[in-house]
Amino acid sequence: MSDTSWLSKFPQLERGDLIAIRKTLDGAYREFSRNYGDTIESLFDPLLTFLIWFEKLLIASPWWLTIGVILAIVYGASRSWKLCTGVLASLLAIGVLGMWDDTMRTLSIITVCTLLSIGIGIPTGILMSRSNKVQAIVTPILDVMQTMPAFVYLIPVVMLLGIGKIPGVIAVIIYAVPPVIRLTNLGIRLVNKETLEAATAFGATAKQRLFGIQLPLAMPTIMAGINQTIMMALAMVVVASMIGVKGLGQPVLKSITNQYFTLGLFNGLAIVALAIIFDRVSQTYAKRTQKHLGGMNND
Template sequence: MSDERSWFNTFPQMDRSDLRDIRKTLDSAYRDFSREYGELIESFFDPLLNFLIWFEKLLISTPWWLVILAVTALVYVASRSWKLCLGVVVSFLLIGYFGMWENTMRTMSIIFVCTLLVIALGIPIGILMARSDRVQTTVTPMLDVMQTMPAFVYLIPVVMLLGIGKIPGLIAVVIYAIPPVIRLTNLGIRLVDKEVLEAATAYGASPMQRLFGVQLPLAMPTIMAGINQTIMMALSMVVIASMIGVKGLGQPVLKSITNQYFTLGLFNGLAIVALAIIFDRVSQAYGKRTQRHLEGLQHG
């Protein structure tokens, strides 16, 4: 034991005063940056905030039966499963019966907007990674950091820069949930059979035609798996995002933790689970249908 201590004492360590100075310098620099550019960056996200508020109000103000009908129709189009549709109807009726309808609509709106953002940002980055080994080498360490960083850490710089509200929560959720889409888009495109690409090239297809006509359709089941994982991660971030003012099912869960309301936390937690299962089953069913369709085309 004494030998271990002596070895540790000889290990070179940064002087505490130097470390303190570095921390103070970095903190003051970020604080100055947030004061200087915080309002400008916040105004950049105003259109996104307006869309999120509009969509949330639309879901809340729409009659409950119409929302259930629309969601069930979308689920049937994606899955072609009556059992899943019945599960959706029962789940939403129970959510409304236990008084969690508005919070569920708020959570659905932010998950929907986050998923759109993640798809719009993640798939192009995944395509770039698949087309360039240099981009993949650069982006992969960033994805590793994003996936291993504790979720609470995302909130610190975002809140310092933009304050408390919907947009900081949205950004934190997107950063936390985007890595699976990027990774699996890259993987799906790289796994496309080279012989198929060579055949497309032989028929005179341009690089863009190969991408949109061959690679992306064949990679779609893998990309859908990435979107599925993204939605699951976004839902898992709902409770943490509620700490910085994102309204929805996460806030009652947070309230139940601080005030020891067991039933409140349990019901809202089960509502989050119900949403997660619905999104999971629908995206999986759509991915399987896409895969069967592609296999049928290939055999045909």
């Protein structure tokens, strides 16, 4: 008896039926994109305008000023001169090797995608932490977002919005936002219930408990989620370059198609440098936050 004989007990669609279903769905989506694509695209015009302005600002600003601002942010987050020295060396190497403009383009889109992911992810994680029903609904969606190959969800985005920065931002956010949602939910749920009960006993409202206790105590876990989101966003740089997003990904893609080993290596190392900078800064900030909270708890 064949191992697949049990399948015969279920009704099966004929090949022609499957083709008909696919054609119907494809036609419906094409019709939707024709009728509503321009309207949906216009909703993203403010974001596109900001992206273009921010990219031009980073590229047009003097390199020393840009590096100075980045170092100030790094030191403010980490309080580490060693990390600042490493960041300075990395940025100077990127400039000397002629990758400054592409790095600024990548930095602009990654910064915007990270901020949008945080803006979407933390409120969603808060909702999940407050309701098991919301968690049960959102979790499978996050599973699909994390396991679906990026090239698959690029197809409907490109069909609807064409190629350019906005489809790239949407693709990056879909791929990168799940960690911050999951870890925000987890961090809030792990807050000591006795601490919350004590706050309630002192008359704290739900809003006061959230912003005064839960979010501060969950911040190290949330920062770990933000860190993962940044890493996943950077991992999408090369994929996003396939739909017209300029930056370090395009030279890497060009090196693949034309077998330019050195070009791909240098731009790949620049992406790695950005990833390490973001990783070290966010991790150091999370550790500082954790130590601060630990000191408060000891008091």
